Amino acid sequence: MKIGIPKEIKNNESRVGMTPAGVLELTKLGHDVYIQSIAGDSSGFDDEDYHVAGAKVLPTIDRVYEIADMIVKVKEPIEQEYDLIREDQIIFTYFHFASNQRLTEAMLRSKSICIAYETVENESGALPLLTPMSEVAGRMAIQQGAKYLEKPVKGKGLLLGGVPGVPPGKVLVLGAGTVGIQAAKMAAGLGAQVTVLDVNMDRLRYVNDIMPSHVVTEFSNEYNIRKHIKTSDLIIGGVLITGAKAPKLITRAMLKEMQSGTVIVDVAVDQGGCIETTRPTTHEEPAYIIDEIVHYCVANMPGAVPHTSTIALTNVTLPYVLKLAENGWKKACDEDKSLEKGLNIISGKIVYDPILEAFDWKEAFA
Numbered sequence: 001m002k003i004g005i006p007k008e009i010k011n012n013e014s015r016v017g018m019t020p021a022g023v024l025e026l027t028k029l030g031h032d033v034y035i036q037s038i039a040g041d042s043s044g045f046d047d048e049d050y051h052v053a054g055a056k057v058l059p060t061i062d063r064v065y066e067i068a069d070m071i072v073k074v075k076e077p078i079e080q081e082y083d084l085i086r087e088d089q090i091i092f093t094y095f096h097f098a099s100n101q102r103l104t105e106a107m108l109r110s111k112s113i114c115i116a117y118e119t120v121e122n123e124s125g126a127l128p129l130l131t132p133m134s135e136v137a138g139r140m141a142i143q144q145g146a147k148y149l150e151k152p153v154k155g156k157g158l159l160l161g162g163v164p165g166v167p168p169g170k171v172l173v174l175g176a177g178t179v180g181i182q183a184a185k186m187a188a189g190l191g192a193q194v195t196v197l198d199v200n201m202d203r204l205r206y207v208n209d210i211m212p213s214h215v216v217t218e219f220s221n222e223y224n225i226r227k228h229i230k231t232s233d234l235i236i237g238g239v240l241i242t243g244a245k246a247p248k249l250i251t252r253a254m255l256k257e258m259q260s261g262t263v264i265v266d267v268a269v270d271q272g273g274c275i276e277t278t279r280p281t282t283h284e285e286p287a288y289i290i291d292e293i294v295h296y297c298v299a300n301m302p303g304a305v306p307h308t309s310t311i312a313l314t315n316v317t318l319p320y321v322l323k324l325a326e327n328g329w330k331k332a333c334d335e336d337k338s339l340e341k342g343l344n345i346i347s348g349k350i351v352y353d354p355i356l357e358a359f360d361w362k363e364a365f366a
Helices: 020-028 047-052 061-067 101-110 131-148 178-190 201-210 222-229 253-257 267-271 306-335 353-358
Strands: 002-005 032-036 056-058 070-072 090-093 113-116 170-174 193-198 215-219 234-237 263-266 287-290 293-296 343-346
Touching: 002 061, 020 032, 020 047, 020 306, 032 047, 032 061, 047 056, 056 061, 070 306, 090 306, 101 343, 113 306, 131 178, 131 234, 131 263, 131 267, 131 293, 131 306, 170 178, 170 222, 178 193, 178 201, 178 215, 178 234, 178 267, 193 201, 193 222, 201 215, 215 222, 222 253, 234 267, 263 267
Parallel strands: 002 032, 002 070, 032 056, 070 090, 090 113, 170 193, 170 234, 193 215, 234 263, 263 293
Antiparallel strands: 113 343, 287 293
């Protein structure tokens, strides 16, 4: 199979779809890999690294799309790429269709095969291709939240971990999934007081088992959310419903109940965000303020640490890329039910119900 790796062109996206190590595994099996020139530079991998691994380096993104049977990316195609995608071409990447109707309509028109990293799901319900980026984003959420609590960027002027004689900050984590646990771990490591909310008691028990005593858990409901936002210094939104829009747990009206300079980091922004006032931002302009509350809502947080993120992503995507390359998408998905759940759009037809539900398209596309 011919596999194409284009340079990511989304604003401030520095990751690349595959490391040279991943390319070598494909070329050893006789597959042709085509990568756009300088696609890996920001992740610490230059054209020569890919050449040595057996890839053919192409000068433009157009050539990569033109020649490849399968495109392996990091982020969803953006408008400049829509017309480059061909009928029956496999696109394997993060899509997050449920929060992007324009992208969904473009991929339907292209009649391509869209396999979404974020909905590949194993028998236990885990999301193996989303997990490493959620781990990165969860840890980064605390780093960025701590930064935006500083006064020069309109935060409270509070050191999250405190110092002797001064109490540490209070962190509220919404969701005890991968993002929430990694965020709680980082915040706890800094010495912050951490509260984790979730509706899944098994997840809360797990948090209680693995975290130190200054990380506490409570059941997530509106009453408890309202109670904690009044005193929290940093709020992390880490709620995920696989392939669907995130629920709005904090409304705009609730911002009035928070202290001025409170920071919100909504990691769920890719799925529409779990805060009503969330809107996607970029690393170029990452934060904005509404009602004196600082919002950090970068839609590709792991893109700021591309070396770590690209290696972590290739570690988990490569086995699936190999299956697709060796067997084609139909046989690969028939033999691997976790990969089959990644199928979102096939040749102009939506096959993943949460997308239909997100846009109320059940009648039009069923």
